[in-house]
Amino acid sequence: MSDWREALFSPRRVAIVGASETPGKAGALFLRNLISPEAGFTGEVIGVHPTATELMGVPAFPRLDAAPAPVDLAVVVTPPATLPSVIEDCGRAKAPVAVVVTGGFAETGAEGAALQRKTIETARAQGVRLVGPNCFGVISTQSGLNASLSIGLPKKGGVSLVTQSGAYGMAAYSRSMDEGMGFSKIAALGNKADVDEADILAYLGADPETRVIALLLESLHDGRRLFETIASITPTKPVVALKTGRHPGAQRAAASHTAALSSDAAIVDAALRQAGAHLVEDGFSLLEVSASLDRQPPLRGKKVGIVTNSGGAGVELTDLLEAQGLAVPVLSAALQEKIASTLPSYGSPVNPVDVTTDWARFPAMYGASVEALMTSDDVDAVVPVLLQRSALMPEVAEAIIAAYARSRDAGSTKPLHVCWVAPKAADGNRARLLAAGIPCHLWPAGTATALAGVAARPAIAPPKPAIVGTAAPKRRDADGWASAPEAFAMLAQAGFPVAPFAIVSSASAAAAMAKEMGFPIVLKAERAGLTHKSDKGAVRVGLRDGDAAAQAFIDFERRLGPGPALMQPQAPPGLELVIGGRRDPSFGPIILVGLGGVLIEIFNDVALRLAPIDAREARDMLEGLKCRRLFQGHRGAPPLGVEKFAHLLADVSQWFQAASSIAELDLNPVIADGDRYTIVDVRMRLA
Ligand code: ADP
Ligand code: MG
Numbered sequence: 001m002s003d004w005r006e007a008l009f010s011p012r013r014v015a016i017v018g019a020s021e022t023p024g025k026a027g028a029l030f031l032r033n034l035i036s037p038e039a040g041f042t043g044e045v046i047g048v049h050p051t052a053t054e055l056m057g058v059p060a061f062p063r064l065d066a067a068p069a070p071v072d073l074a075v076v077v078t079p080p081a082t083l084p085s086v087i088e089d090c091g092r093a094k095a096p097v098a099v100v101v102t103g104g105f106a107e108t109g110a111e112g113a114a115l116q117r118k119t120i121e122t123a124r125a126q127g128v129r130l131v132g133p134n135c136f137g138v139i140s141t142q143s144g145l146n147a148s149l150s151i152g153l154p155k156k157g158g159v160s161l162v163t164q165s166g167a168y169g170m171a172a173y174s175r176s177m178d179e180g181m182g183f184s185k186i187a188a189l190g191n192k193a194d195v196d197e198a199d200i201l202a203y204l205g206a207d208p209e210t211r212v213i214a215l216l217l218e219s220l221h222d223g224r225r226l227f228e229t230i231a232s233i234t235p236t237k238p239v240v241a242l243k244t245g246r247h248p249g250a251q252r253a254a255a256s257h258t259a260a261l262s263s264d265a266a267i268v269d270a271a272l273r274q275a276g277a278h279l280v281e282d283g284f285s286l287l288e289v290s291a292s293l294d295r296q297p298p299l300r301g302k303k304v305g306i307v308t309n310s311g312g313a314g315v316e317l318t319d320l321l322e323a324q325g326l327a328v329p330v331l332s333a334a335l336q337e338k339i340a341s342t343l344p345s346y347g348s349p350v351n352p353v354d355v356t357t358d359w360a361r362f363p364a365m366y367g368a369s370v371e372a373l374m375t376s377d378d379v380d381a382v383v384p385v386l387l388q389r390s391a392l393m394p395e396v397a398e399a400i401i402a403a404y405a406r407s408r409d410a411g412s413t414k415p416l417h418v419c420w421v422a423p424k425a426a427d428g429n430r431a432r433l434l435a436a437g438i439p440c441h442l443w444p445a446g447t448a449t450a451l452a453g454v455a456a457r458p459a460i461a462p463p464k465p466a467i468v469g470t471a472a473p474k475r476r477d478a479d480g481w482a483s484a485p486e487a488f489a490m491l492a493q494a495g496f497p498v499a500p501f502a503i504v505s506s507a508s509a510a511a512a513m514a515k516e517m518g519f520p521i522v523l524k525a526e527r528a529g530l531t532h533k534s535d536k537g538a539v540r541v542g543l544r545d546g547d548a549a550a551q552a553f554i555d556f557e558r559r560l561g562p563g564p565a566l567m568q569p570q571a572p573p574g575l576e577l578v579i580g581g582r583r584d585p586s587f588g589p590i591i592l593v594g595l596g597g598v599l600i601e602i603f604n605d606v607a608l609r610l611a612p613i614d615a616r617e618a619r620d621m622l623e624g625l626k627c628r629r630l631f632q633g634h635r636g637a638p639p640l641g642v643e644k645f646a647h648l649l650a651d652v653s654q655w656f657q658a659a660s661s662i663a664e665l666d667l668n669p670v671i672a673d674g675d676r677y678t679i680v681d682v683r684m685r686l687a
Contacts, residue, residue, distance in 0.1 A: 004096040004129045005203040009140040009185055011072035012043045014147060015064055015095070017086050018078035018102075019047030019055050026077040026101060026149075030137070031056050033146040034075075039153045040144035046071070065092040073097055075137065075147050080104035080112070083119040083133070091126025097195075098123070099147055100132035106191050107134055120193050129199075135190025136166025141183055142209050148188065157182010158211030158294040159287075160204045162197050164189055164218040168283050180434045181291040184209045198222065198229040205233035214290040215241045216283065220268065223586035227271045227610055234276030235459045238293045241277040242286045243268050256666045256683050258580025258592050261606050267587055270608035273457060274617070280453050288446070289453030292439040296415040298456035301380030302327045305373035306352035307366060308385035309359075310421075313444060314352030317385060317419055320448035326455070328352065331378050342368040352385075359389050366390065367399035374407035374414055381415045383447060386429075386440075391422030397429040401436040415454060419447035463614045463650075466658040473686065477528050480663065480685045484526055484566050487684040491667075494655050496648070498679045499568045510553040511546035513567055519544050520570040522680070525556040527563045531683070534598050536560065541570055571680055574673035575630055575640065579649055581611065581656035581665040583687070591653040593618075595627040596669040603627075611653040618646035618653070641675035648677055663687040 014034060020027030027047075034045045035056060046067055047060035054060055061067040064074060064086070074095045076086055080102055090098050105116035116133060123130045131138065137148030141156040150169055154176030161172055166188045175181045185207070187200050197215060204210045213233065220226065220243075230239050246265040272279055278293070280286050304326050308314035318328040331339070331351045339349040342365050348354040353373075355365040366384055373382045390396045404416050418433055418440040430440045441447040473486035482490075485503055492498045502517065503526070504510040514521045525538035533539045538560060540552040553565055578596030583589050587610055594606030607621040622628060622642060633639035648670075656665055664685040671678045 002096075005200070007072035007096045008099070008129075008131065008138060008187075009145065010043075010143045011145070013046065013068075013071050014041075014043060014073045014075060014145070015046050015048055015067055015071045015093075017048040017064060017074055017076045017089075019049050019058075019060060021052075021055050028056075029149065030075055030077060030101070030147065031058070033148065033150070036146065036152070039146045041146070042143050043072075043145070064089040064095065067093060069094065071095045073099065073147065076100045077102055080115055080133075083115065084122045087119055087122045087126060087128055087130070090128045091122075095128060097129045097131065099135065099137055100130055100190075101135060101137055101149075102132075103134040103190075105133045106193065116191065116193050123194060130194040131187065132190040133193060136163075136169045136188035138188070139169070139183070139186035141185075148186065150186075154183040154186075155180060157184060157291075158209070159183050159214055159290045160185040160187075160207070160210040160212070161214045161216070161290075162187050162189070162200050162204070163216040164192065165216075168216050168286070171283065172287065175287050175291070179291065180431065181287060182294065184211075192219075192221075196221070198225045201226075201229045201233060201239070205229070205237060211237065212290045212293045213237065213239045214286050215239060215277070216286060217241065217243045217268075218245050220586060223268070223271060223584065224588045224610070227275050227587065230272065230275035230277050231462070238290075238298055238456070239275075239277045240280060240286055240290045240293065240453065241272045242280050242283060243272070244283075256580065256582070256664045256685065257578060257596075257600050257668055258582045258666050259664060260601055261580075261594070261604060262582055262584070262590060262592055262608055266608055267584055267590055270590070271587055271610050274460075274609050276457060276459050278453050278456065280449075285449055285453055288439075288441065288450050292415075292417065292450055292454050295434075295437040295439050296417065296454070297413055299381045299415050299451060299454045300456055302455075303329050303379045303381075304451065305331070305376075305379035305382045306385060307355065307369040307373070307382070308352050308387070309355050309357065309362065309390045310385065310387045311352075311354050313385050313387050313419070313421060314354060317383065317444040317447060318352060320444050321451060324448050324452035326448075326451060329378065332376075335372060335376050335378050339369050339372050351379075357389075359393070362390050362393055363395040363399035366396050367403040370400055370416070371403040371407050374403065374412045374416065375410050379414070381417065381451065383417050383419055383451070385419040385421070385444075387421040388423075391420060391426040391429060394429050394432070397432045400438065401433065404436065404438060417441060417447060417451060417454075419444055457620075460614070460617045460620065462610075462617070463612050463654060465612055466654050473684070476686045479529075480687070481531075482684045482686055484524075484682065487682045490684070491679060491682060496652065496655075496679060497677050498682070499571060501566050501568045503564050504553065504567055505564045507550040507553040510565060510567065511550040514543065514546050514549035517567060517569050521549060522568045522570050523549055523552045523556075524566045524568075525560050525563060526566050527560055530560070532598075533681075568680060571671040571678045572673050574671045574676075575627075575634075575637070576669035577645070577672055578606070578666065578668040579652050579670055580667065581652070581662070583663050589653075589657045591649070591656065593621050593649050594625060600668060609653070612657040613650055613653045615643075615646045615650045618649040619643075621649065622646060638674040640672050644675055645672065645677060661687055
């Protein structure tokens with residue numbers, strides 16, 4: 001097989017290197033899994049064993065290169081020290097890919113890391129791709145391949161799972177057995193010494209049997225490549241992602257606000273969301289949301305319609321959905337009238353639709369309300385709450401399934417999810433709903449988490465990166481920071497709205513320049529290594545005459561030692577915003593926007609994206625800020641020209657992406673006054 005990924009998931013012949021009949025040995029477990037009649041693997045299985053010629057009824061050979069060709073996939077369970085030579089045999093046998101289950105490599109220390117390096121060097125030299133080492137293995141329900149530690153194959157379905165640890169490979173099996181979740185492929189990548197997530201995602205993105213991709217990330221080495229791969233898939237196929245291992249770790253030594261406010265976890269989240277992935281916070285939700293997206297379309301809006309036989313559960317679900325940023329809007333008069341005609345007089349058609357406890361009419365009322373909501377423009381998703389009696393009645397499940405089928409026939413593409421609160425005795429009805437493709441989440445909390453997970457962000461294609469380079473300031477201090485006048489000049493040259501400024505080197509020059517500039521003015525001491533100027537009393541605002549400017553200059557020299565000062569006209573009062581940029585070792589250039597000023601770290605109200613972005617993405621960033629309400633004008637201040645600011649933000653992101661000599665950038669604050677934006681402070685660190 002020419003494509004190693006085809007060979008990995010649909011091999012014609014699999015060899016277990018280290019196959020065994022001894023119970024308890026990995027070689028026996030893998031052999032049994034591969035030949036298990038329940039799995040029904042369609043290819044051939046052979047063993048590699050020093051002496052045996054047959055193991056559990058399959059032929060065995062002393063070495064891989066003595067086995068008949070072709071061997072598409074080698075599953076290796078032999079001790080770590082054997083690996084380089086086993087991989088060499090794989091190369092000689094022309095096996096395109098090896099899954100190395102064996103542990104004892106980089107995860108154990110320096111010695112293991114060296115052995116892992118040697119193994120990978122061999123694999124590269126032999127043209128063999130390597131999954132692992134130290135991994136759980138791979139599964140494909142289509143080809144019946146269980147080359148993993150899983151005790152069985154999960155049911156067939158559209159979810160493919162890419163994970164680092166094997167734990168969720170096991171969990172997939174149990175959720176499949178208990179919840180009917182269907183899987184297509186599972187790949188656990190272990191140490192990811194060669195094959196990584198992006199390699200597998202690219203294949204699954206094009207795999208017709210994979211309808212949803214579930215991704216569990218622990219570590220990450222090439223964030224930008226992963227971002228680009230996911231972004232290329234999500235316009236046509238949902239990707240659900242969980243990143244674990246989010247401990248803040250060592251505090252970043254951060255002299256810029258941007259560095260301080262863009263933790264690794266925040267960047268990963270921003271990148272996954274920007275790439276269009278559905279973000280979840282735990283492994284249970286990863287599988288639940290993925291299975292839901294295999295059964296139902298994503299939620300493309302915020303409005304949820306609820307039908308319930310319990311007012312209390314409806315209220316709780318409404319609260320939880322709203323806490324997730326979703327909405328349960330009052331229905332239009334026409335829709336209310338339509339729904340009310342099927343309810344008793346004391347029922348409520350408002351939303352949540354309350355069908356009351358009139359249980360004899362449950363099937364008719366649930367059916368009619370669900371269908372009316374599914375086919376209206378009032379809501380983007382529909383959630384029947386089935387609580388106790390309604391859940392226990394098979395007729396209710398049937399009525400919902402029939403209403404669902406009728407609304408799909410009528411062209412409805414809204415997701416339908418059931419909120420399930422019922423005793424085990426009702427499980428048969430739940431299984432019926434699941435089999436009809438309707439997810440049933442446990443309790444309002446599980447339902448709200450799942451709905452938030454299936455909500456899709458509109459795909460925003462990134463602009464083409466600019467390639468023009470930018471000449472960087474030449475002078476920098478020992479840590480790489482450019483002087484303020486040079487940084488300002490560079491921004492002005494790029495066309496950004498920086499405040500006019502002048503450098504003064506004496507008290508009398510300060511007085512003279514102030515008169516020229518017009519009052520009020522602002523004076524800032526310029527000293528090497530002086531980062532947050534206002535912390536050191538190095539910013540004086542509201543200077544109203546030449547004498548005040550001269551006095552401020554003298555005061556700086558007295559307290560901070562001799563040196564020049566930067567003078568600016570004082571910008572009219574306004575909202576202080578921050579725009580920042582930083583180059584992350586894994587994700588490359590990132591852009592930040594948020595509430596700025598001197599209290600920026602305290603409010604921590606920022607949004608991040610990978611640069612470059614366009615104005616649409618910039619608007620999306622601004623909509624994600626808590627301070628967005630201030631944009632509408634606040635306590636007499638005029639509303640902000642948000643559109644103009646979004647363009648400024650996008651332009652800065654594109655310029656920063658191309659200005660590869662700038663490692664870190666803080667424009668803080670950008671003072672916003674109606675439609676005017678003035679950059680009054682800049683920090684720029686050169687690479
Ligand atoms: P630093 O961030 O190093 O402390 P800044 O230059 O950002 O110094 O100034 C601190 C604060 O002073 C700003 O957040 C802003 O409130 C005010 N300020 C600075 N320059 C101006 C200006 N030209 N016009 C109006 N206010 C200013
Ligand atoms: Mg500042």
